[in-house]
Amino acid sequence: MDLRTLYNKAILGENLYQQVKQARSELYSKYPDSTPFVGKMFSMNQKEGFIKLAKNFKNLAAIMKGKDQQLIQNMHLVTEIGVLFLHFNAFLSTIQMLGTPEQVKYWENLALNFQVLGAYAQTEMGHGSDVQGLLSRADYDLETDSFILNSQDPKSGKYWPGVLGINCTHCVFQAQTFVKGQYIGVQTFVVPIRDKNNQMKQYPGVEAGDIGPKFGFQYTDNGYLYLKNYRIPRENLLMRYCQVSKDGSFKIAGKKAIKLGYGSMLNLRVILVASFCFGALSSTHLAYHNRELAKKYCEETYHLQKKQIGIRDIYFKEDFARMTSYLMSSLKLKEMYARYQKAIQQDDPNILSILAEIHILSAGFKACSSWAQLQTVRQNLIYNDPIGHLNWSGQPQRLGDSIPAPTYEGDNHVLLQQTGKYLLKLFMVIQKAKKSKESLSDKEKFMLGGELSFFVDCAFQRKAVDVLHNLNMNDFESVMKALEMTLFLYIQDVAQSIYSEIKTGEKPIHKLLNEQYQDRIVNYSKFFIHVMNVRFCRSYLLQNSFESKTEKTLQTLLHIYLLSMVDLYKVLMFTYQLSNASKLAPIANLKYQLYTQINDKFLIDSFENPIKEFQNSNSVDVFEKESQNIEAYLTETFTELANEQQKQTPRL
Amino acid sequence: MDLRTLYNKAILGENLYQQVKQARSELYSKYPDSTPFVGKMFSMNQKEGFIKLAKNFKNLAAIMKGKDQQLIQNMHLVTEIGVLFLHFNAFLSTIQMLGTPEQVKYWENLALNFQVLGAYAQTEMGHGSDVQGLLSRADYDLETDSFILNSQDPKSGKYWPGVLGINCTHCVFQAQTFVKGQYIGVQTFVVPIRDKNNQMKQYPGVEAGDIGPKFGFQYTDNGYLYLKNYRIPRENLLMRYCQVSKDGSFKIAGKKAIKLGYGSMLNLRVILVASFCFGALSSTHLAYHNRELAKKYCEETYHLQKKQIGIRDIYFKEDFARMTSYLMSSLKLKEMYARYQKAIQQDDPNILSILAEIHILSAGFKACSSWAQLQTVRQNLIYNDPIGHLNWSGQPQRLGDSIPAPTYEGDNHVLLQQTGKYLLKLFMVIQKAKKSKESLSDKEKFMLGGELSFFVDCAFQRKAVDVLHNLNMNDFESVMKALEMTLFLYIQDVAQSIYSEIKTGEKPIHKLLNEQYQDRIVNYSKFFIHVMNVRFCRSYLLQNSFESKTEKTLQTLLHIYLLSMVDLYKVLMFTYQLSNASKLAPIANLKYQLYTQINDKFLIDSFENPIKEFQNSNSVDVFEKESQNIEAYLTETFTELANEQQKQTPRL
Ligand SMILES: Cc1cc2nc3c(=O)[nH]c(=O)nc-3n(C[C@H](O)[C@H](O)[C@H](O)COP(=O)(O)OP(=O)(O)OC[C@H]3O[C@@H](n4cnc5c(N)ncnc54)[C@H](O)[C@@H]3O)c2cc1C
Ligand SMILES: Cc1cc2nc3c(=O)[nH]c(=O)nc-3n(C[C@H](O)[C@H](O)[C@H](O)COP(=O)(O)OP(=O)(O)OC[C@H]3O[C@@H](n4cnc5c(N)ncnc54)[C@H](O)[C@@H]3O)c2cc1C
Structure with a gap:
């Protein structure tokens, strides 16, 4: 697999990319007025925007009629029509999940033919x-x-x-x-x-x-x-x-059937993780191209013609490291979801445990990836994109799409609390297992054996002193182990305080969990998702084979991401004596080395950005256009004016 | 002084508040169509907005004619017209600074009477x-x-x-x-x-x-x-x-005269610090009121009727702690600026040194306070304000005003680099002083004796072991000392690497400073400003007398801010052995205690928010209005409809 294939696969699903591309060009050739919103955001008021949206929708529906169902269900990818995302991924999918076969057939027919919205x-x-x-x-x-x-x-x-x-x-x-x-x-x-x-x-x-x-x-x-x-x-x-x-x-x-029914809803969160990665990377991609464009019109300052690496470049590389990691994890989540669906068919006795695990992972990943998207886009708008504040850079629209993401499909804090409560349970189970492994129920055994089994290793095998001793920033595995161990000890700390407060019986449990300890539960759950992100990526890299430049790049990106996690959590590593100043000392130089190993252009060229295409196809590339205008203006229009220029311009 | 007076003084300057209030009500009664933009942001396209702006400007100019000059120069405070801010604080002030007395008189006359813009x-x-x-x-x-x-x-x-x-x-x-x-x-x-x-x-x-x-x-x-x-x-x-x-x-x-001339330009940055505090606090103020409003229409969830403290409350209190600190510092900066102007008049021989110091402080404070504003507003929009995503909450407009602030009036990174380079020089001077204090020039002596003299104490008096030994999270001074010492050692580290690279002569100095070390220089400069922020506030509190509830509140807010600085920099404190796990352990509970000592309503009521007034005076309080409409609608309109309701609604 090469990097381009990985991106397209993760964002659009296998094989869909070419179809989406075709449909898009069909749309623009048949309906040239179906221009998308990119770069228009503040030139229209809400009413004008609504009218345009309705037109775009009509045109798109006409193009799509009779096309392949998989393509139709991903129609929102053809152009920026969020409306369709909800129509298929919230409205229709709810019916598919809660309706009888007859109801599903009835509504699918209407929905896929756009007779209802x-x-x-x-x-x-x-x-x-x-x-x-x-x-x-x-x-x-x-x-x-x-x-x-x-x-x-x-x-x-x-x-x-x-x-x-x-x-x-x-x-x-x-x-x-x-x-x-x-x-x-x-x-x-x-x-x-x-x-x-x-x-x-x-x-x-x-x-x-x-x-x-x-x-x-x-x-x-x-x-x-x-x-x-x-x-x-x-x-x-x-x-x-x-x-x-x-x-x-x-x-x-029965309760179980209902739970399983709702389970398929969490697919939406898995889709969202990939879509947030796409949102963030497309913003970075635009920023990169806008910088290239700006070079023509701006003096080549330090950061436009650089040998060294400054803040903008660090942001750029860290964006790619972070978002590519989430993207690989989204593929792992998709695999988990597929396994879950298979387990339903096979009547797996552990089915509810499988559901619980993917539920808390997809909830947590939705939260953390939506925050990561927001961070990326914000930085692009303000720093990385030389015209980021301007509408036609595309960044304000990216920001608009990122801002509500921590809220919709579940408030991020509430989602992470769910992840966190599962981890609390896991700790109770680990305590139980410490006393006697035999007394564990099947459900409890599953919890200890699934994707989170590294916690068991932390609880029973790993010794903090050894982990610290082996820690070496160049050695990926050793850093990973130290981070996992830190996470384990941190959760254990919080869990113990909570359980001892619960024992006193003075405060209601929901108050403890939802209020007094809310911030700490949210914090360790974030940390947990970051650790899972690294774990998922590493296993995705191991399980798939890549073209060699791609493999090297992905490994370097993941290493950068890992080190940024150390930066984020080093204080906890200190606290639990899983790191110290001398172990951390090499990080700055190591990161710097890793940055230089990244070929920016390779990353950029591997990412096919339809939003960039929209920009071109609609010539909202005003920067270029305007500068051309100005040049023309300077050479033509003004030569006349200059001649008849009045000798004296009024002071006022 | 009570809290309200402090806020009004810092934001509007002494005595101006009443005048601004009067002018505002005069404007709205004479020109009811001069409604401001709050809550209208996405209902108008750019052209409609421009037209409205021009109208508002005309009305405001009519009101202002012949009024007091100080009031006129602060006309942008009367309504949200940024245009006027530039007219007075960038256009006119540049003329005042670089023009001859005759030129100043000529343009002041035109500018104050709105004959030019x-x-x-x-x-x-x-x-x-x-x-x-x-x-x-x-x-x-x-x-x-x-x-x-x-x-x-x-x-x-x-x-x-x-x-x-x-x-x-x-x-x-x-x-x-x-x-x-x-x-x-x-x-x-x-x-x-x-x-x-x-x-x-x-x-x-x-x-x-x-x-x-x-x-x-x-x-x-x-x-x-x-x-x-x-x-x-x-x-x-x-x-x-x-x-x-x-x-x-x-x-x-001569060079000196020119430098001094440009010096008065930095007044703009001092003004901006206060205006960013105002922007952030007005956003928090809106969020609070929107939450109160929402209580009427939403179930009282955990966070709307709480005894305990959850994430939203923490955000709220930390916003006030952070922004109130910057606000007090802005008053200290204003004092410094006044001293600088006096020193010019008195032909102080150290005048250029005084200028350099206030320059790097105002640059750094502009950068850090604009970031703080952005952080506050973003959190309000997404989490604290229950209707934050919606236009009429006022938050999107606050966000729009905050997003470009890190760029205009000097890119934040570039500004912090200037602060950082001054600190590098200071370190060279300290090295020199270590060898022989006699050899120092007057300029160098000034650097060691001004607002930054605590670095000298760190270099010559303080011992890290003692500082660590005395560290106690309850004891403000001891925490302050540990933070200062950490900062000192951190800068020293970076400075030493840079100087040793400079010595090898392999890379040009500007490449080292502006690229390779850019992120580290920016980082320690941020840390430096945070330390100065605490120092300024503490000294402002010591030098002024306050009504007792206000004093207690300000002290608690500052303590919260101090502890959040420890959170931010604890890893450096670990690195330089100025803290350890047991010293840090009490923080979580201590913060919690401090949070409970803050009376939210006192903070809110002390902050007079003209933007909230705009909202009311223009009934953009749609939440209330709409809910009323809906209630009326439910009770009246529908009673009829319900009666003649067709028995069967089509399935489609
Ligand atoms: C752009 C956008 C599109 C949307 N689209 C849809 C849609 O198509 N369909 C739809 O049905 N909805 C939609 N929503 C609504 C969205 O799903 C809800 O806003 C979201 O679920 C959060 O609910 P809430 O706003 O009522 O916040 P709340 O539930 O009130 O949560 C707000 C805060 O309260 C606190 N809190 C809440 N519960 C707890 C708890 N148990 N413990 C501790 N703290 C708690 C948390 O701090 C949280 O941050 C959309 C929202 C947005 C912004
Ligand atoms: C809303 C808004 C209003 C504005 N209003 C005005 C106005 O009224 N009048 C006016 O004249 N201008 C105005 N500006 C322009 C503003 O002052 C400039 O954008 C700002 O000074 C930064 O310059 P730049 O955009 O060219 O960025 P650059 O100077 O190119 O800086 C961008 C990035 O390059 C890097 N960089 C630049 N220099 C260095 C260096 N020496 N070392 C290392 N890295 C470096 C930094 O990483 C920096 O973040 C406005 C801008 C905005 C967004």
């Missing part, structure tokens, strides 16, 4: 992370064989869902559900919102609209939705795990 | 930080008694100056200057750009325009400017330090 309406004004607290309500009405949906007060209004504001015809909708007065839990419905055949008129009983201009996804409509005694047919309840019959009898699947 | 045009397409490399050129033409200005190629075009794009009538303009073919250095001119009496038509020979939509200051025009054989009267050369006579004879002041 769907939103995912879960978050309410009063409830984001706390899904169990939702207030939207659905009551089954025997008489009319329909569900009556209600949002009873402002808190229960849906608030935030993308596409809900003006564009969608339908949404999937979560509500507390009652049949004959009996509560049957939070269920999911497909709810018609607007009539596509009648100028997208809202159905009576629906009150929906856009929540207002925002920073990030400016031209995507995010909506609110209030329903009052709104009737939908019984069959619009997604019935894979919860069947309600015409006579009001109902059957609800 | 000025830009500050220094940066060129090809030259930002490197002012000596400018390519714009001015030649004195004996025949017409005028200067002929030229931008000879695209690189020499001015690029970025605010107000230059569409609004200004004049700018101050830097150019390489020649008289009778003789080079007389970079000089500054007042250049007419547009005719105010003729629909702002550009004068022939001028080609100026807006550089395009951008993120940050979206509705401020940033411009480009090309001049071709453009004549301006000789008297438009600012002649305080460089007189050119009609006959082409000229007289240039």
Whole structure:
């Protein structure tokens, strides 16, 4: 595999790249007005943007009709239409996961042919992370064989869902559900919102609209939705795990089935990890090209014609190191997800344990990679891209897309708390195992044996003194071992404090976990994900074969990433006596050496950036254009003016 | 002094607050359409924004006519018009500094009466930080008694100056200057750009325009400017330090005079430090109020009704701790600046040394406080403000204002390099002093005796072992001493490597400083500013008397800030054996204790936030409004609809 193949595979999935490229050029040749938003962000107001979005969407749908299903489901990759991402990866995928085979077939047909456009309406004004607290309500009405949906007060209004504001015809909708007065839990419905055949008129009983201009996804409509005694047919309840019959009898699947059903939702987080890597790398790619462009018009300052390495170059290389690592990990997460799906088919007895593990990993990786994307883009906008503040550099739009990522699809802190709570459990299990390994349940054994088994090694085998003794910054494995051991001891510390507070019984557990210890739990969970990131990459490198320059580059990038982790966590390494000043001393020079081994142009050329193509295809390359204008202007227009120049210009 | 007084004093200067408040309400009552931009950022495109800006400016100018000069010069504080900030603090102040008394009088009269609107045009397409490399050129033409200005190629075009794009009538303009073919250095001119009496038509020979939509200051025009054989009267050369006579004879002041002249420019950076604090705190203030508002509409989650402290609360308290510290330091910088001006008047023999010190401090403080502002606003937008992503929360606009701050008025890295180079010199002087104190020059003695004298103490008195021995996280002074000592040893380390590389003579010095060691120099300079920040605050607290609750609060905030510095630099403290795990252990609990001693509401209520007033006065408080609408809607409109509700809604 070469680097280009790796990037395309991770971002678009195997083989999709060529198809996406073709579809894109088809779109632009047939509909030249389908220009994307890059570089236009602040030249349009929200309304103008919405209109443009709707046009782009129509054109794209026309191109896509009848094409391969896999391509269609990745249509958002063809152009920057986030709307479609939600339609396929939130709306349709929820139906695919919670619907009966018949329901799936019915809605797939409509969704893939763009006869409906769907939103995912879960978050309410009063409830984001706390899904169990939702207030939207659905009551089954025997008489009319329909569900009556209600949002009873402002808190229960849906608030935030993308596409809900003006564009969608339908949404999937979560509500507390009652049949004959009996509560049957939070269920999911497909709810018609607007009539596509009648100028997208809202159905009576629906009150929906856009929540207002925002920073990030400016031209995507995010909506609110209030329903009052709104009737939908019984069959619009997604019935894979919860069947309600015409006579009001109902059957609800076991907890395990439901958990597994929701499990497929976490695929979205895995997809997001790759998409954040793409977002960050495309920003860095733009920055690099804008620097090349700027060379023509700017004096070659130190950093444009350098032999040495300064801050901008360090940022550049560290961006690639960080984001390429997340990208390789996203491929490992995809493999895990595939294994999980296979395990379902094979009725694996450990299936819930497998689910738990991939859940806490994908949650944690979503959080850390969205932060990494934001960091990368911010630095590009301010420092690395010489025209980064300007719209047509493409960076402001990248920033707009990165800013909400720590919030949507799960607030990062809340996600990392979930990762952290799993790690707390793991520590209890390790304590138990220390006393007697025999007493462990299968679930507990699985926890100790899966991807996190290095903790067991830390607990039972590794000795801090040996790890310290062997530590050598040039030796990847030894650094890795020291970081793992540090992480282990850090979590152990926090876990012990928490458990001893729990024992006193003075404070409720949820207060301890969600408030008093929240920051520490989030902190060690971040550290954990960084360690997993290195582990995943290293194993991806070992398990795949690469063209030699690519392999060397990937190893160097990973080493840089590893050392930046040491920088980040060296204080903990000191604290737990897993490092000291003399062990750390060589880092600065070693990093410097590693930087020089990276060929920037190789990284850049291996990354195919559709956003850069958009820029070119639309000639928003104003820098070049404007400079040309100015040159022309100087040579032509002014020669005349100069001649008839008035001798005296007024002082005022 | 109480906390409110401190804030108002630092942000607006003594006594100005009431006047600004009055002017603002006068503006809104006379011109209700002068609504500010808060909350409107993404509802207007750039053109709409420009038009609104021009209107607001006109109204404001009408209000201000004939008012007190100090108030007029702070007109940008009355409403969010950055244009005016540049007009007074860059355009007029440059004239005040480089013009003859006669020139100053002439332009002050026009500027204060808004008969001209000025830009500050220094940066060129090809030259930002490197002012000596400018390519714009001015030649004195004996025949017409005028200067002929030229931008000879695209690189020499001015690029970025605010107000230059569409609004200004004049700018101050830097150019390489020649008289009778003789080079007389970079000089500054007042250049007419547009005719105010003729629909702002550009004068022939001028080609100026807006550089395009951008993120940050979206509705401020940033411009480009090309001049071709453009004549301006000789008297438009600012002649305080460089007189050119009609006959082409000229007289240039000595280096010292010129340096002092430019010195007053650094006042702008001092002003910026306070303005970044204001930007950050107003964002935190909005976040707090938006959280209060949200309580009405959202379930009271852990973090809205808390006894304990979670991540959001920590962010909130640390924001206040960090930004209040910078604010107190800005007052110290203002004092230093006043002392500097007095020293000029008194012909102090050390005047250049005094200038050097305040220069490197204001440069470093500008850099670090602009980063701190960005960090605060980003966190508010994403986490602390429940509606932060939405425009009408006010946060996106705050972010837009914060993003370019690390770039304008000097790129932060370049500024910190200047601070860092001064510190390198200081180390050479300390080495010299170690050998023999007698051999020091007056300049060198001054360096060791000024605000940085604690380094001398570190070099000659303090012993690391004692400092470590006395270190106690509860004892402010002991922590301070350990941080200072760590900083000293860190700089010493880097300085020694640099000097030993310089000795070998293998690499040019500028390459070592500007490239190879750039990141390390920037790093220790940041650390230095943080230490100075604590030192300044502590001394401000000692030198002023406060109402007791205020004093307690300020001390607690400063202690929190100090401990966050320990968190940031503890790895260096370990490295130089100025801390260890057991000394650090109490930090987490101590911080927690300090957090609980802070009364959030006291902080919030003491901070008068005009931006919040704008929000109210313009009812952009959509959250409230919209929720009211929804409630009304639910109770009225829907009662009808519900009755005539069709029994069956189509599935599609
Ligand atoms: C651009 C964008 C697009 C979106 N698109 C959609 C969409 O298509 N469909 C949809 O349904 N939603 C969507 N959302 C909503 C999004 O999923 C929610 O904002 C998110 O789940 C967080 O919920 P919240 O905003 O209510 O925050 P909260 O749940 O109130 O969390 C905010 C903070 O409260 C604290 N907190 C919350 N719970 C806990 C806890 N248990 N313990 C400790 N602390 C806690 C944390 O500090 C957290 O940072 C979108 C949001 C954005 C910004
Ligand atoms: C919103 C905004 C408003 C502005 N308003 C004005 C205005 O009103 N008037 C005006 O004249 N200008 C204005 N500017 C321009 C601003 O002052 C310049 O952008 C700034 O001085 C930096 O110059 P530059 O962009 O050319 O970057 P450069 O000077 O090219 O610096 C960019 C990077 O190069 C590296 N670098 C540069 N020099 C060195 C060195 N000596 N050693 C090592 N590394 C180095 C650093 O890493 C630095 O981060 C504005 C800019 C912005 C963004």
